[in-house]
Amino acid sequence: MGARVDRVKTGIPGFDDLVQGGIPKGFNVLLxxxxxxxxxxxxxxxxxxxxxxxxxxxxxxxDSANEIVKAQGEMFGWDVEGLEQEGKLSFLKIPLDKPKINLFDILEEEVKAAKAERLVFDSLADFAINIDQFVIPLSYSMFPTIKSEEEQALMQNDKTYRYEVMPTLGQDPQGRMFYKGNSEKRITYLVMNKLSKLGTTNIVITDEEKGSEHLTVDGVSDYVADGVVMLELSDTGGESIRTSRITKMRNTKIDTNIKSFEFSEKGISLE
Ligand SMILES: Nc1ncnc2c1ncn2[C@@H]1O[C@H](COP(=O)(O)OP(=O)(O)OP(=O)(O)O)[C@@H](O)[C@H]1O
Ligand SMILES: [Mg+2]
Incomplete structure (x- = not known):
């Protein structure tokens, strides 16, 4: 037996039993x-x-307006507004219409202010698509080699120096623009890394990349994540069915079987 793992209960009916009672504390779970x-x-x-x-x-x-997110919850009878007023739930919208967003500093401050133990990041795909709005530390930037070695060393030592990413744009199957290339993977890696240092237990949302060799649009987050949960919507013989499957959860014996997934009056439940 290894060390005891503290687990965070999602409280989603049918889910916690698939992961030995909950998500290990401090994990990044990709949804x-x-x-x-x-x-x-x-x-x-x-x-x-x-x-x-x-x-x-x-x-x-x-991306989404928080009002829409909150309204979804009220539909299931959750007292979102009340919990927010009690300071137990907070909603942070990262404005994507302003350049030079320092995401990591904002997250650190807000998590501290909210005394948050749980965090949902919605989404990594939106981050990748809007990557040129964010400031990224130099060591993760795309063109560090265009500087002389001396210059690079100076910048690396200067903690206040931030390098703005010059994006190479690609298009996903829906025609949306996103940031391409190896740097995108490194930056995704950085985001996951930073999220796991916040001290919260995180659900990190991203879009599935259909018909590609990669599971996700960024092509790397599933490798970096501590856990991966998939939500599927498929058609079988004209009938649309929702399923869920856990494909990865470090430090955990998991049930990887495909479960049916539904919206009840109280929210999501798995069977
Ligand atoms: N009570 C319900 N019964 C059936 N379907 C529901 C119910 N409530 C919401 N839905 C469906 O769930 C979907 C919205 O779920 P949600 O916003 O969580 O999806 P999402 O994966 O976050 O989508 P996106 O990637 O667009 O943000 C909608 O298609 C909506 O019709
Ligand atoms: Mg959504």
Whole structure:
């Protein structure tokens, strides 16, 4: 037997039993699915359940208006507004219309202010698509080699120096622009790394890349994540079915079977 693992209960019916009672504390769990798969609702349910147990949570969205996220919760009868007023639940919207966003500093401050133990990041795909809005530390930037070695050494030592990424744009199957190349993978790696240093237990949402060799649009987050949960929406003989599957959870004996997944009146549940 190894050291005892502290686990964080999602409280989502049918889920915790698949992962020995909960997500190991401090983990980054990637939640992958196509648009409409239920990722936002899953994430919000995780936070609401935590808040009701006295574990504060923060919902970080890069794209959706928080009003829409909150309204989803109210639809299931969750007291989102009340929990927010009690300071147990907070919503942080990262404005993507302003350049030079220092995401990591913002997250650190907000997690501290909210005394958050749980965090949902929605989403890594939105981060990758809008990568040129963010400031990224030099060591992760795309063109460090265009500087002389001497210059690089100086910049590396200067903690205040930030290098702005010059994006190489690609297009995903839906025609959306996103940042391409190896640097994108390194920056995704950096985001996951920074998230895991916040001290919170995180659900990191991203989009599934259909028909590609990669599971996710960034092509690397599933390798870096401590756990991977997939939400699927598929058609079988004209009938649309929702399923969920856990494909990875470090330090945990998992049930990897495909589970059916549904929206009940109280939210998501797995069977
Ligand atoms: N009570 C319900 N019964 C059935 N379906 C529901 C219910 N509530 C929400 N849905 C469906 O869930 C989907 C929205 O879920 P959610 O916003 O969590 O998806 P998402 O994976 O976050 O999508 P996106 O990638 O676009 O953000 C919608 O398609 C909506 O119709
Ligand atoms: Mg969503």
């Amino acid at each position: 992958v699915g196509q648009p409409g798969a239920g990722k936002t609702i899953f994430g919000l349910q995780y936070l609401v359940n935590g808040a009701m147990r006295g574990e504060n949570g923060i919902y970080v969205s890069l």
